[in-house]
Amino acid sequence: MVYLLSIISHMDNSVEKLIKKIPKAELHLHIEGTLESEMMLSLAKRNNFELKYRDAEEAKRAYNFSNLQEFLDIYYEGAGVLLQEEDFYDLMIAYLSRAKDENIIHTEIFFDPQTHTSRGVKFSTVITGIRNGLVEGERRWGISSKLIMSYLRHLDEKDAFKTLEEALKYKGWITAVGLDSSEVGHPPSKFRGVFERSAREGFLTVAHAGEEGPLEYVKEAIEVLGIARIDHGNASHRDREFLKKLSEMKMPLTLCPLSNLKLGVVKNLREHPLKIFLDAGVMATVNSDDPAYFGGYLNDNYIAVAESLSLNESHIKKLAVNSIEASFLSKAEKNALLERIG
Ligand code: HPA
Numbered sequence: 630m631v632y633l634l635s636i637i638s639h640m641d642n643s644v645e646k647l648i649k650k651i652p653k654a655e656l657h658l659h660i661e662g663t664l665e666s667e668m669m670l671s672l673a674k675r676n677n678f679e680l681k682y683r684d685a686e687e688a689k690r691a692y693n694f695s696n697l698q699e700f701l702d703i704y705y706e707g708a709g710v711l712l713q714e715e716d717f718y719d720l721m722i723a724y725l726s727r728a729k730d731e732n733i734i735h736t737e738i739f740f741d742p743q744t745h746t747s748r749g750v751k752f753s754t755v756i757t758g759i760r761n762g763l764v765e766g767e768r769r770w771g772i773s774s775k776l777i778m779s780y781l782r783h784l785d786e787k788d789a790f791k792t793l794e795e796a797l798k799y800k801g802w803i804t805a806v807g808l809d810s811s812e813v814g815h816p817p818s819k820f821r822g823v824f825e826r827s828a829r830e831g832f833l834t835v836a837h838a839g840e841e842g843p844l845e846y847v848k849e850a851i852e853v854l855g856i857a858r859i860d861h862g863n864a865s866h867r868d869r870e871f872l873k874k875l876s877e878m879k880m881p882l883t884l885c886p887l888s889n890l891k892l893g894v895v896k897n898l899r900e901h902p903l904k905i906f907l908d909a910g911v912m913a914t915v916n917s918d919d920p921a922y923f924g925g926y927l928n929d930n931y932i933a934v935a936e937s938l939s940l941n942e943s944h945i946k947k948l949a950v951n952s953i954e955a956s957f958l959s960k961a962e963k964n965a966l967l968e969r970i971g
């Protein structure tokens with residue numbers, strides 16, 4: 630039996646053990662994407678919100694998508710139950726509690742204010758709940774964090790400007806701005822003005838690019854938006870010259886293997902470009918994106934990709950180190966966390 634299991638499992642047990650215990654950061658996580666179906670149902674009940682699913686199993690069964698847009702339709706629908714400050718707080722605590730169990734010591738979290746303000750929920754309600762959750766998570770479990778406000782790219786730039794105006798009151802709580810939602814047809818250049826203004830206001834910038842969209846979008850995000858980090862960036866892996874440039878620039882990529890698999894960005898994980906990026910010296914990181922929808926949190930992502938790409942212990946260590954190096958912490962803070970990796 631043991632012999633059989635060891636044939637079935639291609640991965641060295643020590644790699645899995647290392648993945649679970651190594652301290653690491655998560656840099657690409659949408660807080661709305663951590664809404665488990667059970668919590669969705671309980672918040673709907675608490676808020677007297679009429680959800681189209683009768684129970685958590687029915688909701689889970691509806692998580693059936695083969696591309697980004699099909700996923701987003703379900704994700705925005707689910708986010709409808711988030712109405713009160715305490716809903717955002719509870720959602721954050723639930724994620725951080727899992728993060729602690731996975732040895733995540735630092736996390737940089739996306740939130741999509743427009744997903745909520747468009748439904749009549751106040752910006753202040755969203756950000757106060759999230760912020761209080763982050764402060765409590767640090768107090769309870771010592772997990773440090775940064776917050777990234779993401780503009781929805783399927784909406785127009787004017788709407789993003791309005792969101793930026795609202796965010797200015799909360800500058801001390803928000804480190805960076807990002808760009809997410811439906812990629813194809815909404816190139817980074819559509820948001821040139823609002824990214825320039827965001828940078829002038831002191832925010833760092835990141836953007837989803839090259840998830841479903843082409844390599845051109847990755848280049849635009851760097852050249853036109855001046856981003857400090859690429860979210861996904863998968864489309865870069867076939868261009869050798871560009872890989873060299875990413876490596877020289879030390880431009881981090883926040884890759885999300887299980888998300889890529891569920892959204893059809895890769896057909897199977899053996900085709901995932903993570904190892905190509907690592908071999909080319911690109912600062913690649915592993916992240917979970919929307920774990921409640923994609924079937925796995927951070928360690929599941931590490932394990933799945935380690936198994937499919939035969940990663941060894943030094944790859945895992947490199948990924949953990951990259952996650953700290955690619956974060957928006959100060960040099961001194963990074964050094965303190967890197968020491969914990971050893
Ligand atoms: N891609 C784009 N937008 C998103 C995603 C994603 O994976 N998750 C939540 N918003």
Ligand code: ZN
Pocket residue numbers: 657659809837860918
């Ligand atoms: Zn994402």
